[in-house]
Amino acid sequence: MDSDELKLAAGSYSRRVAEPEAEEDQSPPSIRGRDITLTLRLLSGREVHISINEDATMAELRRYIEKTLALPAHLTRLYLGQDQVNSGYDSTLAQAGIEDEGVLTVVSVASEEFEEVTLEGFGQQLLPARLRKVKLSGACAFWRHYTFRDALLGDKISIRCVKQAFSDEEWAGNLVKEIYLLQHFKHENILKLLDVPPAFEDFNDICIMVEHMDIDLASVLRSSQELTEEHCQYLTYQILRALSYMHSAGVIHHQLKPRVVMVNKNCHVKLTDFLDALPANAVHFDDGDHNRWYRAPELILNQDWTALKLSGACDAWSVGCILAEMYRRKPLLPSRDAITHVQSILKLLGAPREEEREWVTNQKARDFVAGCTLPTSGPDAWTASLGASEAAQDLLRRLVVFDPRRRCTCQEALQESYFQDWSDPEERQLDRSAEPVDWAHLESVTSRDKQRQYVRQECHRRHPEFFEPKT
Structure with missing residues (x-):
């Protein structure tokens, strides 16, 4: 969907998110029979x-x-x-x-009918016969996205496909993680996995069916769509609810950015893209240099995750950057590399006190932070230029904090006065996962053979009539 087609009219959405979202009947009640x-x-x-x-x-x-x-x-x-x-x-x-x-x-009936469908740029795939292809809606480095319509209910459904999914062991492991987490999560603000269609006997490609969402938040922020204070509140509230739920399950998103925040016309939010998700307290992981503009300082400066535990604080930082961008309509901390990113953070917040940077155990990194004498207007002054309410500024000053130990959690952020019109005790009960993610099981699916077998078994669990899993 093009960004100029999305119209987020204030007050046109409800507080509750409908599951699933039905196509709306636009006919006036007066003409109903x-x-x-x-x-x-x-x-x-x-x-x-x-x-x-x-x-x-x-x-x-x-x-x-x-x-x-x-x-x-x-x-x-x-x-x-x-x-x-x-x-x-x-x-x-x-x-x-x-x-x-x-x-x-x-x-x-016990099972539905499937048929072979040719997907442009992908090839043959078995899909439910009730689906009608609408278009190839996009492609990225990993997925090809297709939009289908359910001929029975009229709902749009997204099909995500990957060719040669098992050609790289690390990439295949991330795909397995994505499927595992999507089916584990049960939250209205996290994208729902609808199906893993049956695969062919010697399959190397993967398709999954997920909920269809209209657009991502990055496209909205680049568009001329007006975002009121109410929009910013409701969008951020839902992002925090999803993260609070994930953190209770022991999952850190780790790569949060506007591109992975999906939005529909009613302002309902769904988080997606869990390929790089990490377990809370992870010690060894390759962080790379992705998603830099929204990365927390600890993901750049910290090299000892036994001393400072990886936590949801890095996601909370990203939420702060996204919220500020909703008001600014441009990224809060654009940078060309890790060094200029840290410099941008220090210019925005000011030099941290000694006790605020003691978590930086690498001496070279500590000296770099201590030696930065960039001009700043003060640690709190940056929020004043956003045109945001005082409640929004208070929240930003609790999220965009250099020291991750002093940064508020996503759950704490939901209690801020900024969300007083949205906060609901009943919803808070839904923001806790019934059980933690079994990371040990995920980490045991290491080889490409095991990864292929995992996906095959998932297909079999959902569609036993098609094939038996290999032993």
Whole structure:
């Protein structure tokens, strides 16, 4: 979706995030027809009577049946007499031949039909027959993104594909981690894994099905879309909720930036891209020099993760940078390399006191920080030029803090007055993972053979009718 198509009108979104997000019915209530009565008859002989508007679409009927009978829409077939109802998602009941006091036989099937689909730039892939390709929506260094539409419900679905996924052991390990984490996470602000379609016998390519989101936050920030204080609050609130949940599961995102914050028209947020996620307290990891503009100072200056534990503080820093960018409409700390990045941080915040830099154990790094005498307007003055409320400035001064030990956590940030209109005790209960991620299991999937077997077993778990896993 192009950035100029996204319209985040203040007040047009609800506090709660709907799962999944349905295509909205744009017709005015005044033109809706009368309610009609239908009988849903199951093969067991059970009958359920429902009332639904005669102008409802087939998608609305299928959702109603799914909710009433607790039967997944994609595994449900509807019959009028001996004829299966195959009308499209946007067909009205009348167009589908369904009338008042009609009887629909509801048949639940064990598995859905798949068919081979040719994906541009990727090749052949088995996908559910109910999906209709819309377009190739993008490509990056790792994934090719395709948009499909569910012919039963009308929802858009994203297909992410990787060719030669197992050609590199490290890359394959990150893919396994992405799939594992996506299916472990159960939070409304984290992208949902919908399926891992069955793979061919000697597969080397991977496809996954995930929720469709309209656009990423980086595209919004580059656009002419106005962001009000309310927008900034709601977007940041959801990012922090997702991170708070991840941290409770022992997962550090580690590469948070606007590009991995997905947004839809109703301002609902989903975090994605967990290829570089790390376990809390990780000691050995290759941090590289990625995502520099949003990287916390400890990810650049610290070389001893036994003394300073890796924590969610680095994600909290990134949130602060993103929030400041929402007000500035340009990055807070652009830099060309690690050295100029640290210099930009010190110019923004001022030179840290001795006790604020004692966590920097590398002597060369400590001398560099201590020797930086860059002009600054003061540690707190930088927030005044943002045009943000005092509550926003207070939050930024707690997130963008040089010393990670003094930086507020994502959970603490949610309690700030900036979010007083959004904070909900019931939601806070949902921001804790039921169980931590089993990093030991992930770390045991090391060789390419094990990585391929893991994905194959995941396909088998979801689609046992296609193939048996290799032993």
